[in-house]
Amino acid sequence: MSTTLDDVKYQVAIANRVLAELGLATGVLASLGHASMRVPSAPETFVVKGRGYRIDALAVMRPEDMVVCDLEGNKLDGPPGSTQCFEIKMHSCLYKARPDVQAVVHVHPRFTVLMSVLGAGLVPMCQEGIQPGQGLHRWACGEPFPVYPHARTVQTEEEGMEVARTLGDHVAVLLQGHGATTVGSSLEEAVMNMALLEEQARMNWYAWCAAGPDHPRIAPEQVVEMTGRTPLAELPHFREVLARRGEQPRVAGAWQYYVDRAARELR
Numbered sequence: 001m002s003t004t005l006d007d008v009k010y011q012v013a014i015a016n017r018v019l020a021e022l023g024l025a026t027g028v029l030a031s032l033g034h035a036s037m038r039v040p041s042a043p044e045t046f047v048v049k050g051r052g053y054r055i056d057a058l059a060v061m062r063p064e065d066m067v068v069c070d071l072e073g074n075k076l077d078g079p080p081g082s083t084q085c086f087e088i089k090m091h092s093c094l095y096k097a098r099p100d101v102q103a104v105v106h107v108h109p110r111f112t113v114l115m116s117v118l119g120a121g122l123v124p125m126c127q128e129g130i131q132p133g134q135g136l137h138r139w140a141c142g143e144p145f146p147v148y149p150h151a152r153t154v155q156t157e158e159e160g161m162e163v164a165r166t167l168g169d170h171v172a173v174l175l176q177g178h179g180a181t182t183v184g185s186s187l188e189e190a191v192m193n194m195a196l197l198e199e200q201a202r203m204n205w206y207a208w209c210a211a212g213p214d215h216p217r218i219a220p221e222q223v224v225e226m227t228g229r230t231p232l233a234e235l236p237h238f239r240e241v242l243a244r245r246g247e248q249p250r251v252a253g254a255w256q257y258y259v260d261r262a263a264r265e266l267r
């Protein structure tokens, strides 16, 4: 994949649109949240949704709307009248603290926020995202998501670095009463980690309502059962057909579906 600055702006605009398509930035949340990506050819800089547009909504972001920033959160480039997003320090501090991180997503997902205020630790309630190799597997194996215990927005260097310290080497940090921030080695990973986190939180809320705070969950031994399985390509009924295709089966259909939908409006 080509990674000129224009390509990065395009990818980041699409990722912001996908967040809206996924329902993570709609209604009163339409302008709240932002996806960003480190520029591969200039890793001390990143591209992010800004603020100050005539219509400021993730759903309508275009490549030319994107803002380029350095790791101090300074604006280096962007359309006239635009500013960095207000919580730019969350992005810049995460890129500074985590050289492995190539993309960051921050939104205010309703069920994740709700469960964080209730103080109810999230537990695995459905299969999506928790299988080996998927973003939430480590959490499903028993490592809770770290929680940043403040509802205020993240505006200063100190606050941004505190979020980064709280995140540690996890893929998601819950911002109590505010939102969540996810990271990844690509925009796809960061966006899908957020979508899957919110899906698990929604299922937790349903379970909490139906059966109270001590509701059942997918058992740890059921998570263990997901590891060490024979790859599909080695199963007799798949071996031949997958060899003919010459590639491993792709399981990431949702991301590509929403990217395609978002891209249609930019053509």
Ligand SMILES: [Zn+2]
Pocket: 033, 087, 106, 107, 108, 153, 178, 179
């Ligand atoms: Zn926020």
